[in-house]
Amino acid sequence: MVLLPWFSAMSEMKHVLFVCTGNTCRSPMAEGLFRKAVEQRSDYTVSSAGVAASKGTRCSGETSDFLNKRKITMSDFSSRPVSDSILSEATHVFAMTRGHLEALEARFPKHSDKFYLVREFAGVPNNAYEIDVPDPIGMGRKAYEEVGAVLDTAIPKIIAYIDETTA
Template sequence: MAEANILFVCTGNTCRSPMAEGLFRKAAEGKDYQVSSAGVSAYNGSAASPETLEILQKNGVSLDGFGSRMASEEILEEATHVFCLTRGHYQILAQMFPEFEEKLYLAAEFAEIDGEVGKDISDPYGCGRAAYEQVAQELDAAIAGILGFLEAKTD
C-alpha cells in the first residue's frame, strides 16, 4: 500500500482533531503516514486551543505551523483515510462529499472506549482542563485501534 494520508475531522479544528493529529503523529513515529486535520465548521487559520497545545506539549508533541481549516473536496481527495471524531461529523461529510464515503470512518470504530466501540469522542470545548485530559485518553485508545487497523490493511 502506498503511504497513507490520514485526516482527522471534528467541528472547529481547534480542539479534538488537532489533538488527534498530534497524538497520532507521536504514536506513528517511524511509520510512513502523513497526518493532518480539518473541521466541518472551521475558520481557516485559527490556532489550536491552549488546552490542546498543553496536552500535546506534555506528550512531547508540537503543532508548529498549525492553522485550522475547513474540510473541503481537495483535502478529502488527498486523504486515504478520514477519521471522524463523532457520528455527526461522519454524517456531515458523507452528505457533503458522498463520493468520498468509502474513506470515512469513526475515529473510535476500532477501539472500545467506556465499554462502547465507535463511541463519539467527547467535545471538551469550554469544559475545562479535565475534559481535555479525558479527550486525550479517548484519543489514545482510538489511535491504538486505528494503527492496528491500518497495519492489518498493509499486511
C-alpha cells in the first residue's frame, strides 16, 4: 500500500497529554514547557487535563509567572477534566503522580498502554515518595520552581523516548 504524503504525516503525529489533579498547576506547566521544547517541530502537539478538574479554570498565577519568565504564555489556557475522547486523541499520556496514574487506569483501562509517570523520565528518585511530581499549590514560588526543575529534566527525555519508540 502506498501512503499519500498527508496520510503519512498524520500517522506520524504525536499528541502528548499531561495529567494532574485540577489541571491548573503541574500539567499546564508541563504543557507550556513541552510546547516550547517542540516549537520547531511539526510532528508534535501537546495538551493537558486533570483527573478532578473543573472545566474553564485558568492556570494558577504561580504557574503563569513561572512560564512567563521563560517567555511562555498560557493566556488562552482553560482547564478541562480528562475524558475518553481526550485520551483517544493522545498517543502518550504522562501522569504527575501514581495516584493520577491509578485513576487513569481505573477509569480508562482501554488506554492504559499510553500511560506513563513523568518522574520515570526525571532520573531515579531517592525514595518512593519522590516518584510523584509534588503538588505545588499553596506552597509558594519555590515549590513551583522545584516542579519546573523536574519537568526540565523529564521533558527532553520524554521527547527522546517518544522519538525512539515511534516511527
